[in-house]
Amino acid sequence: MWALRAEECNLSKCSRALRSARWLSLAIVVLVTVVVDLATTVWAKTYLRARTASFFGGVVKLRLVYNTGAAFGIGEQHEWLVEVAEVVVIVVLWFLLRSTNWIGRIGFALAIGGGIGNLVVRWIGPDGPLRSPVVDWIHLSFYPSTFNSADVALRVGIVVAIIGLIVDSRRRRAARSSQPAATAASDEPSLHLGHEPQSSKE
Template sequence: MTTPDTVAARPRRYLILLLVAVAAVLADLATKQWVLSTFSEGESVDVIGGLLQFTLVYNTGAAFSMGTDHTWVFTGIAIVVVGVIAYIGLRVRNVWWALTLGLMMGGAAGNLMDRLFRDPAPFHGAVVDFIRVPYWPVFNIADSCVVVGACLVVLLTFKGVNLDGSLATEDGDGAADRADRDEDTDEGTGQ
């Protein structure tokens, strides 16, 4: 049932999604600009010993530098991801889903901007990566947002939270169980 509160919640949650996405893009762009103005390619600085380093690298591929000859494919995928999240986001009425999708949208958009506007050419640009931890490829803030968002998707899905904030048990078969409980309650109270 649609109430004035649920109708009003949709724009507010979408606004949260968009604000989180914009914040993620701005943080990503700011850190990349800082790295580009501070480091030369391949230069490393220890931040926390060997545990965390800043190292400027350009990545034309995906994670682990796979697909470096197919940058345009990753550009297309990022465009689709941003568009799909923008569309799905219209149905979000749960703050956690708004935060989650905002992180994923912002992360995808941050790397998309690199692919669209950085050298060597539009749609073939190299992504600026700079965060290095042991046994993992170098990454950036946008990548972190996508990974955190993906982990939150798994958590929210595992907990059964739908985009509208309802629990999965309240849908489908759960609705029949709820109706049975309501009938039992009505009989027990004489209503």
């Protein structure tokens, strides 16, 4: 009995340690995403201040653009509204992260890191909180707007999270569809036992 309790305790400790390690890894994903965005923002403001760079025949261009709005310039000149919307999005992503599988959590962690990165740049910018723009510096010839590394993390994270949600949904449907078959298989022997023929005595 004591051995069983010790084994249960060890399993519980292992489970808690595993959960802690998973949350730590997600926190690292968020932190690295934010740090990369801040570092590339400083680099872009320094290197691209008076120049542009072009690659692959002009398909990729690096140029400095200050954006006071959200994606595609939405909300421009209404910085405070954009920042409130970003906070709301980050909170929603956090709650979604807690209710999905491992693939989805990685995606949401990337998206959260991207959102926090843009928010930090707006708060520590030269114009002060609620006034500073984000720094965009990546432009693709086939894409209508210039963006930054935080935007990349946000968009890639959302795609990965959607993939995780789809995988999770399919697994749940498969589990639900297999339950009736398992129940029928477990009930079948009892039905045979209930109708077992009586042996005749000679």
